[in-house]
Amino acid sequence: MQTDIAKPRPKIDNVSRGFWDHARAERLSVQTCAACGEKHFPGSPVCPKCLSEDQSWVPVSGRGKLLSWVRFHRAYWDSFREDLPYLVCLVGLDEGPMLVSNLVGVEPEAIAIGAEVEVVFEKVDEELTLPKFRLRG
Amino acid sequence: MNDWHKLKDRIAIVGVGNTPYGNFPEIDDYGLGARAFRSAVEDCGIEKDKIDGLLVCRVPHYARMGEILGLNPRWTIQMPPHGRMSGMAIIEAAAALDAGLCDYAALIYANIGRSRRVNYGGEESPGVWDPWGFTSPGAAHAMMFQRHRALYGTTTRQLAEVSVAFRHHACLNPAAVMKQPITIDDHEAARPITEPLRLLDYCLINDGAVCIIMTTKERAKDLKKRPVMISGIGAREAYSTSSIGNFDLNFWYDEMRDVGAQAYGMAGVGPADVDALMCYDNFSPTVLFSLEGLGFCEQGEAGAFVEGGALKLGGRLPTNTDGGHLSNSYMQGWALNIEAVRQIRGECGERQVPDAQVVQYCGATPCSRSIIYTPG
Numbered sequence: 001m002q003t004d005i006a007k008p009r010p011k012i013d014n015v016s017r018g019f020w021d022h023a024r025a026e027r028l029s030v031q032t033c034a035a036c037g038e039k040h041f042p043g044s045p046v047c048p049k050c051l052s053e054d055q056s057w058v059p060v061s062g063r064g065k066l067l068s069w070v071r072f073h074r075a076y077w078d079s080f081r082e083d084l085p086y087l088v089c090l091v092g093l094d095e096g097p098m099l100v101s102n103l104v105g106v107e108p109e110a111i112a113i114g115a116e117v118e119v120v121f122e123k124v125d126e127e128l129t130l131p132k133f134r135l136r137g
Numbered sequence: 138m139n140d141w142h143k144l145k146d147r148i149a150i151v152g153v154g155n156t157p158y159g160n161f162p163e164i165d166d167y168g169l170g171a172r173a174f175r176s177a178v179e180d181c182g183i184e185k186d187k188i189d190g191l192l193v194c195r196v197p198h199y200a201r202m203g204e205i206l207g208l209n210p211r212w213t214i215q216m217p218p219h220g221r222m223s224g225m226a227i228i229e230a231a232a233a234l235d236a237g238l239c240d241y242a243a244l245i246y247a248n249i250g251r252s253r254r255v256n257y258g259g260e261e262s263p264g265v266w267d268p269w270g271f272t273s274p275g276a277a278h279a280m281m282f283q284r285h286r287a288l289y290g291t292t293t294r295q296l297a298e299v300s301v302a303f304r305h306h307a308c309l310n311p312a313a314v315m316k317q318p319i320t321i322d323d324h325e326a327a328r329p330i331t332e333p334l335r336l337l338d339y340c341l342i343n344d345g346a347v348c349i350i351m352t353t354k355e356r357a358k359d360l361k362k363r364p365v366m367i368s369g370i371g372a373r374e375a376y377s378t379s380s381i382g383n384f385d386l387n388f389w390y391d392e393m394r395d396v397g398a399q400a401y402g403m404a405g406v407g408p409a410d411v412d413a414l415m416c417y418d419n420f421s422p423t424v425l426f427s428l429e430g431l432g433f434c435e436q437g438e439a440g441a442f443v444e445g446g447a448l449k450l451g452g453r454l455p456t457n458t459d460g461g462h463l464s465n466s467y468m469q470g471w472a473l474n475i476e477a478v479r480q481i482r483g484e485c486g487e488r489q490v491p492d493a494q495v496v497q498y499c500g501a502t503p504c505s506r507s508i509i510y511t512p513g
């Protein structure tokens with residue numbers, strides 16, 4: 001039962017379900033095409049490169065580089081108000097695809113674009129675990 | 138010659154009109170659209186019933202708009218309420234006019250986002266990244282500007298030059314919403330929204346409407362004012378990171394290079410010939426990205442390019458002389474296109490660029506476009 005202060009939840013459908021199943025088991029995955037090997041995120045009903053429907057969610061290393069980041073000072077949802085200001089990052093995974101997520105455990109002064117990052121998992125409830133990122137090393 | 142170059146100087150903007158800009162809870166989008174239409178009809182002196190092409194953008198329903206205006210055209214297009222549509226719409230109408238699908242096209246845009254409290258983020262525009270709190274086009278521009286800073290050393294004080302120049306123009310424009318001059322220090326002191334962007338990097342949200350009437354070069358001769366010709370057009374989409382709305386990792390540089398090459402090549406001019414630039418400015422960073430992509434400076438050098446008031450009237454490249462989205466009105470590119478027309482006509486009063494002969498519209502977005510206007 002969602003309440004007024006619940007944060008927005010992902011839209012879980014036939015395409016995205018595999019990602020969230022892996023996340024619950026603390027694995028980061030990207031959709032991978034069996035026909036041509038293309039990896040992408042978010043998921044897509046057909047492979048954007050070859051149009052095959054033979055795709056699955058394949059775990060990745062969880063490592064990547066910080067491509068950019070921002071800090072929200074405005075709450076577009078009431079449920080994020082108590083988190084302000086919060087950090088959002090853009091990560092380029094070592095396997096290729098880009099992801100938007102949150103950067104945790106770091107102060108803005110210590111963030112450098114190009115830094116190595118790795119995934120961490122934040123359990124929201126029994127159904128939902130969110131992949132987030134922290135600086136490596 | 139490329140095939141589409143045949144459109145060079147074939148199609149004219151003959152009438153432009155707009156409503157006042159502000160907060161109008163008592164009138165809806167159709168009412169605003171109708172007022173802008175009437176004003177554009179008066180501007181060119183056309184008999185209203187000759188209009189046989191209708192394009193609406195951000196108006197809920199084309200047929201209701203036609204009913205209200207008493208039009209039964211033979212060409213209709215409805216475009217979605219996205220900011221990037223104005224350049225696309227004018228180019229589509231030009232192609233339709235050239236093909237003879239209509240003889241006179243009216244393009245109507247209306248926006249009631251202010252009075253209806255549109256936020257451009259959160260629940261009203263669900264996205265893949267909502268669980269992480271990432272939403273709103275401004276945040277995507279903040280993400281790009283942060284990267285531009287890191288790669289090229291661009292500063293927020295340089296970014297402020299964009300907002301300061303456009304506010305200066307708004308102060309010279311009687312129709313503009315924002316009339317208080319601002320300084321670079323004001324920009325730096327404004328409250329952060331999505332850091333590194335601050336309030337003064339964000340466009341206004343206001344109500345209003347714009348109408349543009351277009352026809353062929355031959356038909357334009359019979360109307361009231363000297364026509365303004367479409368001399369060059371360029372177009373390129375970038376859909377591969379559409380899930381991060383309004384974002385490109387390389388600032389739409391390749392797309393804008395392509396758009397510029399198309400538009401300049403068709404018009405037979407280059408950046409040095411541009412007397413005024415009307416640059417889509419939903420957020421200030423996109424102006425820097427546009428200047429680089431079109432070749433007004435090298436990639437990474439736009440911060441230095443805009444320093445010292447370069448975008449102001451009298452500067453090296455007067456840009457958004459009406460005040461743009463940042464300070465005139467959030468008409469999503471439509472007001473910038475009518476400002477281009479008015480500059481070429483010499484109708485801009487205190488904000489007139491002397492002897493404006495080449496005025497360029499551009500928008501660096503997932504659907505990048507540019508249009509080069511010259512006197513007919």
Ligand SMILES: [Zn+2]
Nearest residue numbers: 033036047050
């Ligand atoms: Zn494939």
